[in-house]
Amino acid sequence: MIETTEYKEGWTSNVETEQLGRGLNEDTVRLISSKNNEPEWLLEWRLAALDALKNLKEPNWAELEYVRPNYDEIYYHSRPKKLAASIDEVDPAILADFEKLGIPLHERAKLAGVAVDAVYDSVSIGTTYKEKLAEEGIIFCSFGEAVQEHPELVKKYLGTVVPQRDNWFACINSAVFSDGSFVYIPPGRRCPLELSTYFRINSANSGQFERTLIIADKDSYVSYLEGCTAPKRDENQLHAAVVELIALDRAEIKYSTVQNWYPGDPESGLGGIYNFVTKRGACRGTRSRISWTQVETGSAITWKYPSCILQGPESVGEFYSVAVTKGRQQADTGTKMIHIGAGSRSKIISKGISLGHSSNTYRGLVRMTPTAKNARNFTQCDSLMIGNDSRANTIPYTEIANGTAQIEHEATTGRVSEEELYYLATRGLTQEEASSIIVNGFCRSVLNTLPLEFAAEANKLLQVQMEGSIG
Amino acid sequence: MLKIENLSASISGKKIIDNINITLNAGECLLITGQNGSGKSTLLHTIMGRPDIEAEGKIRLNDIMLSNLPCHARSREGVFMFHQTPPEITGVNTMTLLNEINKVNDNKYTRGNLISQANDLFLHLGLPTDWSKRQFNVGASGGERKKNELAQIELFDGKLLLLDEPDSGLEQTSRRYIFELIDRTCGRGGIVLLVSHDKDIQSKYSNILELKNGSSLR
Numbered sequence: 001m002i003e004t005t006e007y008k009e010g011w012t013s014n015v016e017t018e019q020l021g022r023g024l025n026e027d028t029v030r031l032i033s034s035k036n037n038e039p040e041w042l043l044e045w046r047l048a049a050l051d052a053l054k055n056l057k058e059p060n061w062a063e064l065e066y067v068r069p070n071y072d073e074i075y076y077h078s079r080p081k082k083l084a085a086s087i088d089e090v091d092p093a094i095l096a097d098f099e100k101l102g103i104p105l106h107e108r109a110k111l112a113g114v115a116v117d118a119v120y121d122s123v124s125i126g127t128t129y130k131e132k133l134a135e136e137g138i139i140f141c142s143f144g145e146a147v148q149e150h151p152e153l154v155k156k157y158l159g160t161v162v163p164q165r166d167n168w169f170a171c172i173n174s175a176v177f178s179d180g181s182f183v184y185i186p187p188g189r190r191c192p193l194e195l196s197t198y199f200r201i202n203s204a205n206s207g208q209f210e211r212t213l214i215i216a217d218k219d220s221y222v223s224y225l226e227g228c229t230a231p232k233r234d235e236n237q238l239h240a241a242v243v244e245l246i247a248l249d250r251a252e253i254k255y256s257t258v259q260n261w262y263p264g265d266p267e268s269g270l271g272g273i274y275n276f277v278t279k280r281g282a283c284r285g286t287r288s289r290i291s292w293t294q295v296e297t298g299s300a301i302t303w304k305y306p307s308c309i310l311q312g313p314e315s316v317g318e319f320y321s322v323a324v325t326k327g328r329q330q331a332d333t334g335t336k337m338i339h340i341g342a343g344s345r346s347k348i349i350s351k352g353i354s355l356g357h358s359s360n361t362y363r364g365l366v367r368m369t370p371t372a373k374n375a376r377n378f379t380q381c382d383s384l385m386i387g388n389d390s391r392a393n394t395i396p397y398t399e400i401a402n403g404t405a406q407i408e409h410e411a412t413t414g415r416v417s418e419e420e421l422y423y424l425a426t427r428g429l430t431q432e433e434a435s436s437i438i439v440n441g442f443c444r445s446v447l448n449t450l451p452l453e454f455a456a457e458a459n460k461l462l463q464v465q466m467e468g469s470i471g
Numbered sequence: 472m473l474k475i476e477n478l479s480a481s482i483s484g485k486k487i488i489d490n491i492n493i494t495l496n497a498g499e500c501l502l503i504t505g506q507n508g509s510g511k512s513t514l515l516h517t518i519m520g521r522p523d524i525e526a527e528g529k530i531r532l533n534d535i536m537l538s539n540l541p542c543h544a545r546s547r548e549g550v551f552m553f554h555q556t557p558p559e560i561t562g563v564n565t566m567t568l569l570n571e572i573n574k575v576n577d578n579k580y581t582r583g584n585l586i587s588q589a590n591d592l593f594l595h596l597g598l599p600t601d602w603s604k605r606q607f608n609v610g611a612s613g614g615e616r617k618k619n620e621l622a623q624i625e626l627f628d629g630k631l632l633l634l635d636e637p638d639s640g641l642e643q644t645s646r647r648y649i650f651e652l653i654d655r656t657c658g659r660g661g662i663v664l665l666v667s668h669d670k671d672i673q674s675k676y677s678n679i680l681e682l683k684n685g686s687s688l689r
Contacts, residue, residue: 418523419558426519426554427568427623428546428575437571441562441606 019075021176026050029175032077036144039151049164049174058168059303062332063361063393066301069238069274074207076176129193139184140195143211146182153184157215161244161282161309169240169276169303173209177242180210185220185251194451196225207238214244216251218285223254223451236264236300241277249285249312254293256450257306258458261298266327266356272300279306280336283315283344291318292335293449295458300329305363307336310344310375317346320446324439324462325358325390334364334381334395339372339405350381351443354390361393368398368405375405384442385415386435436462472496473631473662478528480517480685487513489685491528495678500653500663504673505682511666512555514682515633518664519552520545532631532662547575551629553620553637560607565589565619568607569626576627585626592622596645613640621645624652632656632663639668650675 020035021028029050033043058068133140139150146154164174181197197212216222239261245253264272275298281290292306302325308317319335337346346366354360366377383392394411416438424434439462440447450458473495480488487510495501503511517526520542530538537545546552560568566586573585580588586603593602596618608616617637624632634653638646650672653663665676673679681688 414561417558420560422521422542423554423558423560424568425522425542426546426552427572428543429571430543433571433575437563437568438560441560441564441567444562 019078021076022074023072024050024053024074024076024172024176028076032176032178035077036147038147041155042147045159045164046175046177049171052165053168053171053175056165056168056171062303062363063359063395064301064303064330064332066274066330067236069207069236071172074238076207076209077178133191133193136189136192137186138189138191139182141182143177143180143182143213146213150182150184153215154182154213157213157244157246159244161246161280162242162278167278170242170278173211173240173242173278177209177211180212180241180243181214181224182212183214183222183224185216185222187218187220189217189220191220191222194223194225196227198227207240209239210241212241212243213246214253214255215246216248216253216288218249218251220248221252224256225451226255226257227260236272236274237262238274239277239299241279243277243279243306245279245281245290247281247283247285247288247290247312247315250287251285252289252291253281254291254451255279255281255306256293257295259294259296259298259302262300263298263327263329264300269300269328272329273298275299275302275304277304279304280309281307281317282309283312283317283341285312285315286341287314287316288312289316289318291320291449293320293446294322294333295447295450295462296321296323296331296333297462299331302329302331302333304333305335307338308346309338309340310346310372311340312344313341314343314345315341316344318449319346319348319350319364320449321350322353322443322446322458322462323351323360323362324353324355325360326355327358328356329358331359332361332363334362336365337367337377339366339368339375339377342371342373342375344372344375346375346377348377348379348381349446350379351446352381352383352392352394353386353439353442354383354392355386357389359391359393361395363395363397365397365399366407368400368402368407370401372402373404375402376408377406378408380410382411382442383413384439385413386439388415472531472533474529474531475518476529476531478514478517478526478530480513480524480526482513482524487524487685488517488526491680491685491687493680495662495664497660497662498657499678500657500665500676502673502676502679503664503666503682504668504679505688509682510685511682512635513685515552515635515664515666518545518631519550519633543575549630551624551627551632553617553624553632553634555635555639556613557608557616557620559609559611561609563607564603565605565607566603569603569623572623572627579627589622589626592625593618596622596648598622614642614645617641618645621648621652628656628659628661630661632661632665634663634665634667636666636668638672 021031029046033046162170164171185191247253261273261275283290290308296302310317317337323331323333325331335348350362352360352362362381368375381394385392398407421431421434447455447458475493478491505511517524518530535548569589573580590603598618637649656663
């Protein structure tokens with residue numbers, strides 16, 4: 001097996017940063033809160049989380065093997081030294097970083113129709129199209145800004161979907177969270193732009209703990225995109241984010257992720273991001289709808305289960321996922337669909353692809369509670385292995401507590417056969433080209449659900465994953 | 472000109488092809504016969520460069536030493552294989568794949584041209600009308616798969632055709648089509664290696680290599 005593909009976003013920048021808050025303790029929490037100039041209630045909220053952490057344990061049930069992070073060595077807050085008031089004043093080195101990633105932050109050079117919040121290490125360095133969106137009553141800003149400008153909204157919804165004590169990583173995040181994005185779509189509004197956040201971890205020995213909160217009020221619609229990269233480093237970096245989505249009556253949220261964190265060295269497995277993320281949406285309203293689409297290609301370790309709590313009658317939850325692992329990557333990812341509302345529906349389409357010596361696990365829960373009369377779920381999870389050293393697992397859980405609910409589950413596992421690769425070679429295609437075609441065909445049903453701007457990026461990313469990945 | 476010198480081949484240490492020599496000029500067709508297990512298919516796959524076959528000897532097509540190249544590169548030099556049992560490729564549309572093959576053939580066709588030519592051919596060969604939109608060979612019968620191979624040969628005319636029992640299991644019209652195709656290939660200076668069990672065919676071709684236990688009988 002040869003793994004020669006270079007991680008293309010692996011450069012480090014000489015942006016002057018300050019690193020604060022070493023170790024997971026009260027001093028760190030107070031420091032972060034004061035640096036952000038937070039109100040007292042938020043500090044209390046953080047401290048409550050820190051306290052709750054004492055009664056939690058790092059989860060060990062996933063199909064993942066890794067050295068546990070030393071939480072006392074991590075810097076919990078890292079920010080560029082020069083913080084700018086507007087994008088025009090942002091450190092040119094940071095702007096250059098985002099330009100290099102294809103995320104131009106100057107609005108004149110912007111991708112048409114996409115507003116961007118750019119998060120660098122622990123802080124948001126700029127949000128585009130903010131004023132234009134504000135004319136529609138739409139709030140799109142950094143989390144920190146929302147705390148200052150819209151505290152009533154933050155206070156009302158923060159932690160209502162992912163409680164502080166939900167799990168070890170969410171609890172850490174609740175104590176030390178840094179900037180993420182905040183979105184509020186008022187009743188009856190369709191957000192005219194795709195909203196997006198681009199996360200970049202630059203500093204060494206630091207973690208990124210962003211917190212994102214999206215609220216779609218009655219009869220509103222928003223599509224949100226998220227992208228992430230990090231430099232190549234020999235040590236592991238921790239990423240423990242929390243994303244909370246709330247959809248009220250007839251509102252729809254479409255949340256798409258292209259995750260391309262540094263996966264670590266393909267041979268030795270050294271370095272790479274630990275991606276321990278809690279993402280959950282609550283369909284609170286009647287006929288509300290939340291769709292998660294994720295294309296996961298990066299990170300050394302992925303532990304991530306974007307989920308939907310389907311409270312509203314006839315609410316709809318969807319999860320579309322493509323997870324590619326190669327080299328020494330390990331992914332344990334999937335979703336939870338919790339059906340509470342009558343007539344609620346959910347759909348899960350998961351495509352796992354494993355190459356090299358990697359391990360790729362789908363883990364999913366479908367729960368039908370007694371109130372979920374006539375609720376329906378359809379699950380399809382397919383695994384494709386390329387080469388003989390990769391592993392794939394499918395671990396579905398179902399809990400049905402009412403007789404009217406329907407669950408359908410389909411699963412396939414396949415290995416790309418030597419015969420197929422040979423056939424395509426006799427037609428002039430290299431192994432990489434052949435795998436890329438097969439993988440694209442395998443994932444198409446998921447890729448088709450991505451917003452146009454992301455579909456091209458995801459396709460390119462999948463192609464890069466295949467290059468030189470087969471010996 | 473195709474020149475094969477002292478070609479031997481083994482799979483998992485077992486010798487299947489033993490010291491074969493072939494010289495063919497432009498426009499010539501060689502019929503390869505022999506009993507089951509005599510090494511006919513393996514000989515074609517060795518020339519094609521199947522990765523699990525360990526080969527010794529030289530294979531030269533015009534100025535190109537094929538035996539130094541991996542399989543996909545041999546294909547790009549104009550070697551075209553008609554597979555006896557082509558596989559299914561799940562999730563990939565026939566037209567998508569043809570488009571990829573077109574790309575490595577220096578974009579012989581424009582996209583629109585490729586679609587219309589391919590659909591005409593599929594129709595002519597009696598394949599289902601939605602064939603180009605179906606997943607490649609998925610659920611297809613043996614006969615349909617062979618017609619799919621035929622169509623590809625017709626689209627991307629190779630310099631050296633390796634035909635592994637193209638005629639078996641096909642109805643008369645398609646069989647006739649194969650022999651027209653061989654004649655046309657030879658007519659434009661191509662070279663054809665044809666494996667067949669059919670007695671009728673054997674009377675058609677004078678240039679015959681009969682294999683037994685991987686060696687040449689005549």
